[in-house]
Each structure stands twice: as structure tokens, then as C-alpha cells.
Amino acid sequence: MTSTKAIPLSSRPVDVAIVLSLADVVKEYPGPPPVRAVDGISLDVEAGELVAVVGPSGSGKSTLLHIMGALDLPTSGDVVVDGNAVASMSDRELSALRAHTLGFVFQEFFLIDGVSATENVAQGLLYRGIGPDERSKRARSALERVGLGGRLGHLPSQLSGGERQRVAIARALVGDPAIMFADEPTGNLDSVTSGEIIELFLALNAEGSTIVVITHDHELASRFPRQVRLRDGRLEMS
Amino acid sequence: MKSKLRFADTLGLAWLGLRARSGRTALTSLGIAIGIAAVVAVIGISASGRADLLAALDRLGTNLLRVSAGQGILGGPAELPEDAPAMTARVGPVEAVSAVARLDATVRRTELIPEVETGGLSVVAVEPDLFDVLGGEMAAGTFLDAGSSRLPATVLGSVAAERLGVSTLAYQQMVTIDGQEFVVVGIADGLQLHPDLERSALVGFDVATAEIGEAPLSAMYVRVDPTSIDDVVEVIPTTVNPESPDRVEITRPSDALAAREAADAALTQLLIALGSVALIVGGVAIANIMVMSVLERRMEIGVRRSLGATRGHIRRQFLTEAILLAAIGGLVGVGLGAGITWGFAAARGLPVTVPIEALFGAVGVALLIGTLAGLYPASRAAAIPPSQAVRGTR
Ligand SMILES: Nc1ncnc2c1ncn2[C@@H]1O[C@H](COP(=O)(O)OP(=O)(O)OP(=O)(O)O)[C@@H](O)[C@H]1O
Ligand SMILES: [Mg+2]
Numbered sequence: 277m278t279s280t281k282a283i284p285l286s287s288r289p290v291d292v293a294i295v296l297s298l299a300d301v302v303k304e305y306p307g308p309p310p311v312r313a314v315d316g317i318s319l320d321v322e323a324g325e326l327v328a329v330v331g332p333s334g335s336g337k338s339t340l341l342h343i344m345g346a347l348d349l350p351t352s353g354d355v356v357v358d359g360n361a362v363a364s365m366s367d368r369e370l371s372a373l374r375a376h377t378l379g380f381v382f383q384e385f386f387l388i389d390g391v392s393a394t395e396n397v398a399q400g401l402l403y404r405g406i407g408p409d410e411r412s413k414r415a416r417s418a419l420e421r422v423g424l425g426g427r428l429g430h431l432p433s434q435l436s437g438g439e440r441q442r443v444a445i446a447r448a449l450v451g452d453p454a455i456m457f458a459d460e461p462t463g464n465l466d467s468v469t470s471g472e473i474i475e476l477f478l479a480l481n482a483e484g485s486t487i488v489v490i491t492h493d494h495e496l497a498s499r500f501p502r503q504v505r506l507r508d509g510r511l512e513m514s
Numbered sequence: 515m516k517s518k519l520r521f522a523d524t525l526g527l528a529w530l531g532l533r534a535r536s537g538r539t540a541l542t543s544l545g546i547a548i549g550i551a552a553v554v555a556v557i558g559i560s561a562s563g564r565a566d567l568l569a570a571l572d573r574l575g576t577n578l579l580r581v582s583a584g585q586g587i588l589g590g591p592a593e594l595p596e597d598a599p600a601m602t603a604r605v606g607p608v609e610a611v612s613a614v615a616r617l618d619a620t621v622r623r624t625e626l627i628p629e630v631e632t633g634g635l636s637v638v639a640v641e642p643d644l645f646d647v648l649g650g651e652m653a654a655g656t657f658l659d660a661g662s663s664r665l666p667a668t669v670l671g672s673v674a675a676e677r678l679g680v681s682t683l684a685y686q687q688m689v690t691i692d693g694q695e696f697v698v699v700g701i702a703d704g705l706q707l708h709p710d711l712e713r714s715a716l717v718g719f720d721v722a723t724a725e726i727g728e729a730p731l732s733a734m735y736v737r738v739d740p741t742s743i744d745d746v747v748e749v750i751p752t753t754v755n756p757e758s759p760d761r762v763e764i765t766r767p768s769d770a771l772a773a774r775e776a777a778d779a780a781l782t783q784l785l786i787a788l789g790s791v792a793l794i795v796g797g798v799a800i801a802n803i804m805v806m807s808v809l810e811r812r813m814e815i816g817v818r819r820s821l822g823a824t825r826g827h828i829r830r831q832f833l834t835e836a837i838l839l840a841a842i843g844g845l846v847g848v849g850l851g852a853g854i855t856w857g858f859a860a861a862r863g864l865p866v867t868v869p870i871e872a873l874f875g876a877v878g879v880a881l882l883i884g885t886l887a888g889l890y891p892a893s894r895a896a897a898i899p900p901s902q903a904v905r906g907t908r
Contacts, residue, residue, distance in 0.1 A: 338905070347820060348901035368824050371517040375822020382904060386817040390534045402527075403822035405518030447821075459904075 294356075295454050295486055296321040296344055301353030303339050303509075313339040314350070315509035321455065321488060326481035328497035329490045331506030337490045338459055340506065344488065345378050345457045346370045358454045375403040379448030381458035385440045387432040393419060393443045394428045400450040418450040419443070421483075422476060438469035445476065455486045462496060474499055519827045528834035531807075532842075539839060542803045545796025546843025546883060547850060550876045552789035554851025555858070558868040560782040562859040565867045567775055574649050574707055576768040577740040581750055582733040584761045592761065593730035598754045602734060605749055607742035612647040614711075615639040615729035617722055619692035621668075621715040623678050627690075633677045637691055638714040639722035639729045647735050648705065654683045655700030662699055663718025666691075666725065669700040671712035691715055692726045707767035796843060797883040804836050804891035808898075815895055816903030829896035836888025837881055844880025848873050 296319075303314035313336040321327055321344075331337050342348040343355060346362050355362040358377045362370065374380075379400070387396045397415035398408070406414075416428055422442040432440055441461055448456050458477070462470035474496050477487055489500065497503050505512035532539040581602070583592035595601075599613045619637040645657040657669055668689060670680055680687045680698055687698040696717065705712045722729045738746045743766075751759035808815075815828055823831075852868050859866040 339901075342901040342904070345820070347904060348899070368517060368826075371819070371822050371824040371827075372515050373822075374820060375517040376515050378820075380817075380820040380904075382817070382820075384813070386813050386904075388530070388534075388814065391530065399818075400821055402523055403517045403519055403818075403824075403827065405516075405520055407520075408523075 293322045293324075294320050295323050295358050296488075297354075297356040298344065299354040299356075301340075301343060301350045301355060303336070303343060303348070304351045312509050314343065316353070317509075317511055319504065319511070321486065323454070323486050324481070324484060325486055325502060326477060326500050327488045328500040328503045329488060329506060330492065330494055330497040330503055331512075332492060335506045336509040337492070337506055339509075341457050341459050341488070341490055345380060346373050347380075371403070376451065377454040379451065379453035379456040381441070381444050381448045381456070381461045383460040383463040385432075385437075385444045385464075387440055387443055387447075389432055392429045392431060393424060393435065393446075396432065396443055397446045397450050400447040404451065414450055415446070418446040421449070421480070422446045436469075437465050438472060441465065441469075441473055442476065445473075445480075449480065449485060455488065456480075458487065458489045460490055460492070462491065462493070470496060517822045517824050517827070519823065519830070524827075524830050524834050525838070527831045528838045531811075531831070531835045532838060535807075538803060539842070542799055543796075543839050543843030543846065545799045546793065546840050546880055547796075547847040549789050549792030549794075549796050550844050550847025550880055551850035551854065552792055553786055553879075554848055554868065554872055554876050555854040556782055556785040556789060557872040558851060558855030558866075559858050560778055561867040561869050561872075562855060562862075562864040563778060564775065566864045567771055569865070570706065571768055571771060573704070574768065575737075575740075576766070577738045577743055578648070578707075578767060579736040579738060579743070579747065579750070580708075580733055580765045580767055581736055581754060582763045582765075583755075584763045593732065594734065594762075595755060596731065598731060599734055601753045602736060602750060605746060605753060607739035607746050608736055609739060610643065610647045610737040611734055612641045612644040613731045613734045614641075614644065615719070615722065616732040617692075617717075617726050617729060619726050621674070621678070622690045625690050625693070634713060635674045635677060636710070636714045637722075637726070638711065638716050638732075639719045640716045641719065644716075644735065645702070647737050648708065648711075650702050651704035653701040653703035655698070657700055657702070658716065658718050664720040664724075665718075666694060666696045666721055667699045667718070668696040669702055669716045670698055671705060671714050671716070672701065672703050673709075673713040674715055675701045677713070689715060691717065694725055707770065793879065793883060797840070797887045800836055800839055800884060800887035801890060803839075804832060804888055805894065807835075808832065808891050808895040811895075812898065812903050815898055816900060816905075819900035819903055825896040829892045832892035832895045833885065833888040836891065837884035840880045840884025840887065841877070844877045847880070848876050851876070 298317055298319045301314055301317045302312065305311045305313055317340065329337050329340065343350050346357055349363060357373060360373055394412055394415045397418050398411035401411045401414060419425060419428055422445050424439060424442050424446065427435060427439060435443065462473050465473065477489060481487055491497050583594045599611045602608055603611045615638065617637040617639055621635050621637050642659050642663055653672060658667065668691060670678065678689055680701065683698060688695045689698060719729055747764055750764060751762040754762050818828060855868050856866050
């Protein structure tokens, strides 16, 4: 607080800028033997950041992402997402937080089969109570943002892996989330396609999106402005 | 800021889930469809039968009594006293009386057929007014009148006509009664309350006594004021046969229909019970498939939770899916059941009656079954923690 006072609010709105804050977060899965998948992590993510979380398999990356994304609660420690202290929130409140301020992308895309790309993306607005016309309209523009303006009516089965992941990314960003999480988004893609997806994240970030990407690929991570290294549930200083 | 799923979208999701697995949807809803179809058809058919019965009772009336002499002392057929019709007609509430005499004679198609082969048909002497008293109809020709009663003319009951091979009176048809040729002047119909008359050749009393022989009265048909039936039943035995009133038998032909209706009702209940078993089996099938579906669709549940679905939204989605599944089965079943009823009634010449309550009831039952079947799978789906669901099968 003291440091912010010294600088005029107009030029550096510090408190507002932090969209995600973890303080000494621990996640222990009950045993036997109990596993400390996340072991005391403190981390802030500011609005407009593009962060890569890197670490070997089993280092706790997914667990950390679930906690950051309010999909799971920590055993101890504080998580504040967009100004909301997650620990004290009910299932409904957490769901509302996910519906309005968070977006997720998964390794396996998780698209709905037999439904067009547009309808898949529109699902991203389903739990906000928005009407179908408005949903479709925004879904189409989201698909254009990820470069799939020519694939609006395609079914997932008619799309390549890279295109499917773009649809999933469009679904995550269609609601303009305060922060978007991606767990191994390139895990099922070849290196060329992976590079394109990373380019997309960089482009979206340049447009202002706040994005946290998990990957175990150091080379891909090295292209991101900020990297957080994880080992055995702890942060490694870089 | 709230997580909110519109009702129309909940329905859309359920429809999407069923459409994505259309083959499974069809097979699963089949159980409900069969159960509902069975129940609706049974209710529809029995209602159509009852409507037919009521129409018949309406037409034939329930105020008709058949009075006959019981068994004779030596076991042979007994006769009513000659003045029985006149005495009975004098009873106040009696509106009409017509006596018949069962003759000791056979009816055959031709002389060439041996006498023993009578086909279970009998010959009965009747008054011309019998038909009005019974309220019958003519399938062809006319009933006996004062003139034809004196002539070798006969009216055949519908069964007798069929057995004798007389289906039309477009040309003159003859039958042999007691070795003599009789002209068929009419074929009677609508006597379903009187199976004995349906299998008889009816002739006039005059020709019977002149050509065949003695015609002792075997029965009387008595039409009574509907409000005084019980009183009449009480006085008739002493009126007819003052010496031994206990030998007089009184039946009410419409009772036979009522008995048939009671038997039908028992059968209907059995069939409805069977249909209900099919419904329960159908419900269990839905529950089973939905539990399987929840296991398979963990990922989808995870994604929806990540998109902001609450536990309640997930529960509602799966519950609605189960209800919709049952509703599809229910609607198909109602259609099938109504179709079966229609076909059955049309084939039997019954009036088609499918009670509207049965249709709504059937759909309501289907919805209830869907709800019950969906509750458990839906709460299981809702209980999966989001972080577990997005991890997939673990
Ligand atoms: N539900 C659970 N119950 C018990 N242990 C768990 C559970 N989920 C994860 N773990 C354990 O927590 C540790 C971290 O798992 P996590 O999935 O976060 O790793 P990760 O870094 O994402 O690995 P990967 O790169 O393979 O996806 C692992 O040792 C894992 O076995
Ligand atoms: Mg992982």
C-alpha cells in the first residue's frame, strides 16, 4: 500500500492490475501416502500478462492450474481471483466466477461432437444466461479472432487437431475472461501446429488478454515473456 | 454476477445429449414406449368394449325378464301354464309379454342331410310381437306377422342362418323343418342377449301346431316398467304357477352382459399390471443408461463446470435428459397404443374410445418415471468435483 501511495493512481493502478494472487498455497491429496502436489506457492499474475508454467510431469502443474482457476480449493493458503477470495465461496459463487471471469483450454480440446464450431464456442456463454442469437454472434466473432472465420459450420470431426484447439481457445475467450488458463494446449499437436497455437496466444496477449499456459516444453515456454518453473510442487527461481 | 442457465437452454442441452446418441436413445425409450402402448391399448380397448356394451344395453334395455319353467319332475323340459302370459300381462308394471315354445323338431338345410345332424339348432314357435318385446333388428327380410305365422315360413336367428348357409334373401331360400319345406322370410340380428334364439329357426304358433305338433309354452319374455323390476320379479312366480311358484325361473338377460363386463375388467387389470411391469423395466433401463452416460461423459461435465455450470445445472441437464428420454417413449407409446386401439376396434366393429385421461395419464406416468429414473444419475453427475472431471477418468 505504501508504495502505491507514492505513485499517482492514474499512471499505475497496481491493486486493480493484479487479477490472480496466490499466497502460500498448499494442496495435499489425502493418502496413503498423502501427496503434496502444490507445496507453498506464492504468485501474482497481472492483467495483460502471458505466463508459462513449466515443469516435469507430476510436478503439480495441473493441480496448480485447477486451484488458480477455482476448479479446486487449496488445502491451505489464499487464492484471490479478480478480487474474489476463493476460499470462502460456495459452489454457486465459484461457478459464477468461472462463467464470468475465467476461461479454460484443455489438452484434449473437449469439444462436443456433432455440433458446429460456432455452437461449440457459443457454449462458452451458455451459463451466463445469454440468449442464443447473441451467443452465436459472439461465437462467430471469437472464431474469427482465432483465425477460423472460414470454419464456422464445421463439425469437430471435420477439423484438424490444430483447428479443434483453436475452437477450444475461442470458446475460452468468447466471454472476454479476465484470465484464461490453458493446460498443455499443444500436448496433442505436432511441433508446427504447436508453434501456431503459441503464436495465437502471443497475438491474443498482444490484444490484451491475460493468459496462463501450462506446458512441459521448455522451448515453447521460452517464447513467452514470463516463465514460472515448477518442481515437486514448489517454484524454482529462474 | 451469477451463473445462470435458461430453461430453453436446459431443454436444448438434453436434446443435444439424446441426439448425439440417437441409437441408444431409441432403444432406451423403447421400454417406456412398449409399457405405455400396452397400458393405453388395454384401457382403450376395454373402454371401446364398454362403450359398445353400454350402447347394446341402451338399445336392448335392462328391463327385460325371461320367465321359464324350471326342470320338469322327471328331468324333462317343463312347461308354463297356458294362461301364464295372460296372467302376467295383468300385473301392473308389465308393459308387454311374448311367449315362446320350444318345439321337438329339427331344422336342416335340405331333406338330404341326416336328421341327427341338426347342428345344435332348435325350432321355436313365437308370437309376431316377440321381436318388438326383445328389441331385435333384422339383418334381412321381415319378422313373422299374423299372416306368415300361419304359413310354412320361418325367421332364422343369426347363428342358425350361418349354420344353415343362408346369408342372403336376395333369392328365395328354403329350409327343412320337421321334414317339411319352410320359406325363410327373415334373418334376425341383435339378439346377443338371447343365445338360444340366435341358434333357432322361429316359426308361427299356428303353423307349429298345425304342421309340427304340440307347442307347450317354454318361456315368456316380459318387458317391465324399469322402476318396478324388483316388484315384478317378486310376484311373477305366484302369478304364473300358484301351486309351485318355486319351479318358475326368472332371469334378466342383461345380467349376462354385466357378468361379461366384470370378467373383462379382471382381464383388463391383469394386462394393466403387465404394462406397469414393462414401465418399471423401462424406467430401470433409463436409470441404467443414464448412469453409464454419466461415467462416459465425465469430460463433458468437467468442461461444463469450467464454463461456469453449477452443480445444480449439471443435475438439471441430466435429469431433463432422462425425463425427455421417457417423454419420447411415452409419446411414441401413446401413439402406438391409440393406433392399436383403433385397429382393434375397427376390426371388431366397436366404437373407438380412447379416454383422454388415459392419454394424459400415460404421458404423466412417463414423465414421472423419467424423473425417478434420472434423479440418481443426475445427482451422481453433479457430485463429480470439477477438478476431477477435467482430469478425465480418475
Ligand atoms: N486426485 C488425486 N489424488 C491423489 N493424488 C493426485 C491426484 N491428482 C493428482 N495427484 C498427484 O499430484 C501430483 C501432481 O499431479 P499433477 O497432475 O498436478 O501433475 P502435472 O504436473 O500436471 O503432471 P503432467 O505434466 O503429467 O500433467 C502427482 O504426483 C499426482 O499423482
Ligand atoms: Mg497435468
